[in-house]
Amino acid sequence: MEFFNREKEIKITLSIIEDEPDDTYFIYGPINSGKTTLINEIINNKLNKDKYVVFYINLRRYFISKYDDFIALLFKEYSEDKKPLELIKGLIKDSPLIFGIPIPKNTLEILLSKNEEVNVFDYITNFLLDIKKEGKQPIIILDELQKIGDLKINGFLIYELFNYFISLTKEMHLSHVFCLSSDSLFIERVYNEAVLNGRAKYLLVDDFDKETAMKFMDFLSERILNKKLSNEEKELIYSYVGGKPKDIIYVIKRLRVENLKEILDYLLNDAKQKLDMLLEVLDYSTPKVVVGDKEVEVKKEDIINALRLFKEKYMINKKEIPTPVYMYLVKKNILFLNPVEGTLRPQSFLIWNGIKRLI
Numbered sequence: 001m002e003f004f005n006r007e008k009e010i011k012i013t014l015s016i017i018e019d020e021p022d023d024t025y026f027i028y029g030p031i032n033s034g035k036t037t038l039i040n041e042i043i044n045n046k047l048n049k050d051k052y053v054v055f056y057i058n059l060r061r062y063f064i065s066k067y068d069d070f071i072a073l074l075f076k077e078y079s080e081d082k083k084p085l086e087l088i089k090g091l092i093k094d095s096p097l098i099f100g101i102p103i104p105k106n107t108l109e110i111l112l113s114k115n116e117e118v119n120v121f122d123y124i125t126n127f128l129l130d131i132k133k134e135g136k137q138p139i140i141i142l143d144e145l146q147k148i149g150d151l152k153i154n155g156f157l158i159y160e161l162f163n164y165f166i167s168l169t170k171e172m173h174l175s176h177v178f179c180l181s182s183d184s185l186f187i188e189r190v191y192n193e194a195v196l197n198g199r200a201k202y203l204l205v206d207d208f209d210k211e212t213a214m215k216f217m218d219f220l221s222e223r224i225l226n227k228k229l230s231n232e233e234k235e236l237i238y239s240y241v242g243g244k245p246k247d248i249i250y251v252i253k254r255l256r257v258e259n260l261k262e263i264l265d266y267l268l269n270d271a272k273q274k275l276d277m278l279l280e281v282l283d284y285s286t287p288k289v290v291v292g293d294k295e296v297e298v299k300k301e302d303i304i305n306a307l308r309l310f311k312e313k314y315m316i317n318k319k320e321i322p323t324p325v326y327m328y329l330v331k332k333n334i335l336f337l338n339p340v341e342g343t344l345r346p347q348s349f350l351i352w353n354g355i356k357r358l359i
């Protein structure tokens with residue numbers, strides 16, 4: 001899919017990258033808003049490849065149950081008889097993007113066998129210093145960082161990692177660090193994390209606003225359908241799916257074979273069914289969520305009352321819903337929590353429409 005817009009987000013991200021590394025950045029937003037797509041566009045088409053080396057580490061596809069699993073994902077072993085820096089020089093000729101930090105075969109095993117994670121991080125730091133000496137700026141991007149949110153090694157691994165990020169950015173100004181996540185409860189935890197106070201910044205990649213969403217529909221319909229949609233059609237699409245790029249793409253692609261009302265009704269029905277199912281299960285079980293160090297039961301009636309608040313409004317202050325209740329709804333991907341603004345809203349217009357019709 002051809003990339004569309006995001007001019008403001010690109011400008012902000014590039015200005016951060018052009019400055020000396022200072023803060024760790026968390027890129028967050030509702031599900032399927034386009035965070036990964038935006039970062040890929042910046043890496044592939046906006047960065048000066050002679051100036052930067054980007055290490056992209058995507059935790060999405062992996063099962064991570066222990067420290068070693070995570071460390072193994074940070075690195076990529078190679079068997080050539082070369083120094084990591086030499087290897088990198090060959091790899092970044094066409095693109096600044098490297099998947100995983102290169103490490104000679106068996107070296108990782110040795111670093112890990114000593115069981116001191118500081119060695120692993122020392123290796124990375126020295127390697128980044130070498131890259132910097134070559135006149136290039138390293139950038140580390142971690143996608144789906146929440147996957148290690150609950151991993152423990154003498155306390156939570158994530159805090160070890162945050163301390164390392166602070167040393168790379170704020171202290172040594174050695175590498176940019178961007179962490180992407182759709183898990184807004186994780187972002188809330190990070191946001192309240194004392195060690196990151198004043199050392200982390202947050203960039204929201206949101207669904208498109210109405211004006212941009214309508215332009216995106218034009219952009220897609222011209223390319224996919226070879227025609228323009230009428231204003232009424234675009235208004236109708238927006239009223240069902242809002243500005244979520246993924247849903248807009250789905251609708252326009254389906255228009256090749258189906259009529260608009262059928263597509264929108266199908267999507268809305270699907271959202272309603274999922275919500276209905278979630279509520280039905282609550283007749284037979286009472287979910288529990290962990291708030292602080294307490295496990296708290298969440299009652300169906302409180303969940304319904306919380307959802308009712310969205311019948312008239314799209315966005316509310318998070319204080320309007322008790323913490324365990326919103327935590328449950330965020331976990332279930334019904335609500336999106338913006339910890340920076342302190343607001344809650346449905347994860348998508350489709351879910352919002354489902355709530356309005358079902359509750």
Ligand SMILES: Nc1ncnc2c1ncn2[C@@H]1O[C@H](COP(=O)(O)OP(=O)(O)OP(=O)(O)O)[C@@H](O)[C@H]1O
Pocket residue numbers: 001002003004005006029030031032033034035036037038181182245246249
């Ligand atoms: N600016 C854009 N131009 C074109 N397509 C886009 C754009 N932004 C997002 N998309 C499309 O929307 C879909 C979802 O985007 P993406 O996977 O980047 O979202 P995400 O926010 O990273 O998702 P997740 O919530 O899973 O982390 C993708 O299929 C992508 O092609």
